[in-house]
Amino acid sequence: MNNQSAVIIFTCLYILGIIAFLSNYLGMFIILVICSSFYLLCPSKFRDKPEVCEQKKIKSKYIFIFIIAFIFGIFNTALNIKYDDKLAPYSDSDINIKAEIQSIPTKSTKDRTKFYAKTKSAQQGETELDAKGIKILVTINDLNEKISNIKIGDTIELQGRLKLPQYSQNPSQFDYSGYLKNFNIFTVFYNNDGIYNTVEYEPSFKWSLLKNLSDTRNKILKIHSKFLKSPNLEILGGIVFGDDAVAPPEYIKNSFINSGLLHILAASGMNVGFIFMFWVFFLSILRVPYRARIISGMFMIVLYTFMTGLGPSVIRASMMLLFVLAGKLIDRDAHSVSLLSLVAVLMLLYNPAYINNVSFQLSFLVTLGLLTTANVISQKIDKIHNLIKGPIIIPIIAQIWI
Numbered sequence: 001m002n003n004q005s006a007v008i009i010f011t012c013l014y015i016l017g018i019i020a021f022l023s024n025y026l027g028m029f030i031i032l033v034i035c036s037s038f039y040l041l042c043p044s045k046f047r048d049k050p051e052v053c054e055q056k057k058i059k060s061k062y063i064f065i066f067i068i069a070f071i072f073g074i075f076n077t078a079l080n081i082k083y084d085d086k087l088a089p090y091s092d093s094d095i096n097i098k099a100e101i102q103s104i105p106t107k108s109t110k111d112r113t114k115f116y117a118k119t120k121s122a123q124q125g126e127t128e129l130d131a132k133g134i135k136i137l138v139t140i141n142d143l144n145e146k147i148s149n150i151k152i153g154d155t156i157e158l159q160g161r162l163k164l165p166q167y168s169q170n171p172s173q174f175d176y177s178g179y180l181k182n183f184n185i186f187t188v189f190y191n192n193d194g195i196y197n198t199v200e201y202e203p204s205f206k207w208s209l210l211k212n213l214s215d216t217r218n219k220i221l222k223i224h225s226k227f228l229k230s231p232n233l234e235i236l237g238g239i240v241f242g243d244d245a246v247a248p249p250e251y252i253k254n255s256f257i258n259s260g261l262l263h264i265l266a267a268s269g270m271n272v273g274f275i276f277m278f279w280v281f282f283l284s285i286l287r288v289p290y291r292a293r294i295i296s297g298m299f300m301i302v303l304y305t306f307m308t309g310l311g312p313s314v315i316r317a318s319m320m321l322l323f324v325l326a327g328k329l330i331d332r333d334a335h336s337v338s339l340l341s342l343v344a345v346l347m348l349l350y351n352p353a354y355i356n357n358v359s360f361q362l363s364f365l366v367t368l369g370l371l372t373t374a375n376v377i378s379q380k381i382d383k384i385h386n387l388i389k390g391p392i393i394i395p396i397i398a399q400i401w402i
Helices: 003-022 026-041 050-056 060-080 176-181 205-225 232-241 250-258 269-285 290-307 312-329 336-350 352-356 358-380 386-401
Strands: 093-101 106-109 112-124 127-129 135-141 155-163 188-191 196-199
Touching: 003 026, 003 060, 003 336, 003 352, 026 060, 060 352, 093 135, 135 155, 205 232, 205 290, 269 290, 269 312, 290 312, 312 336, 312 358, 336 352, 336 358, 352 358, 358 386
Parallel strands: 135 188
Antiparallel strands: 093 112, 093 155, 106 112, 112 127, 112 135, 155 188, 155 196
16 A cells, blocks of 8 residues: 555545544444454455465554544544533623634625624623633624724624524524534624724734735725726625625625526635736746745745635645645655645644535535546547637536535
């Protein structure tokens, strides 16, 4: 077994451990993995031939590593997945909070602005609550449209009502509560009067960087606004930076949803590829050395990824491209499927709940499908020119895997 195969199997078993923990059949999964491990040590049909068994079996060290991957998937999920927080008991009550904005504020409707925030303090009347460092979803009633001044990294103080997110009551209904749990959010905070105070607070380096990148993105959009008006401005902003960063008007978004084209407004691997390609192209015209082009291009990819709101598809594409470029710098080629597996493991190590994210699922499935299927089908219809074959094959393969 080579290293590429080992990485792929390790990833599969780690993901299986996550799924096992999140399902109601943990015991069944454990028994299945143990029985499979014993079988792989020596398939039963060769047990009467020890010399053949020795050749056919997978080395025991690999089996041990794979079992560790499965168990680690279970324990890492158990440590990272939460089912409640300290604010949940105070739902359906009015509280005052001081919180740091941790996502790009976007408009869900014309008069409502939403963002994720982490509490610095919370009060119910005169009572100070033990609720520091809890992540919540904040919705501000923006009747006067003044909320556009707040940015990621800002600390604000406001009053409102705390509620539990709506949960699924029917088998096929969207479970909003389950969706927010993927981000460790168990309560939503509604401010109806649009009144808030910005608190002077020195953000950490991370949030200071994100705030500056957000300002840069807004400056770019401001330049665009000189030539484009709404909703074309928001549509272009959504295509370039993704709808996590620039939300188009609700009626425009519904039009894209109804036509099945919402993915156009989502930042994806194509965006990452364009950013790197344009950057390297311009530097090559200026005759910048190869290594400098690659290193500066990697830096640009990281900056762009933070500017988009850190969607799973952008993170996946950026990490894969960064690994490939790092390999180029040291003259190493990357095995595409094993690299995709490595990126999946790293993302799921950081947050096992990504496995429930539809964007994460579709991004990795489509990429896996293109890597494993596109060349095979392309070779079977080699009489068609690549300029025609590519635009036809890729969307069909993506749709089949989806």
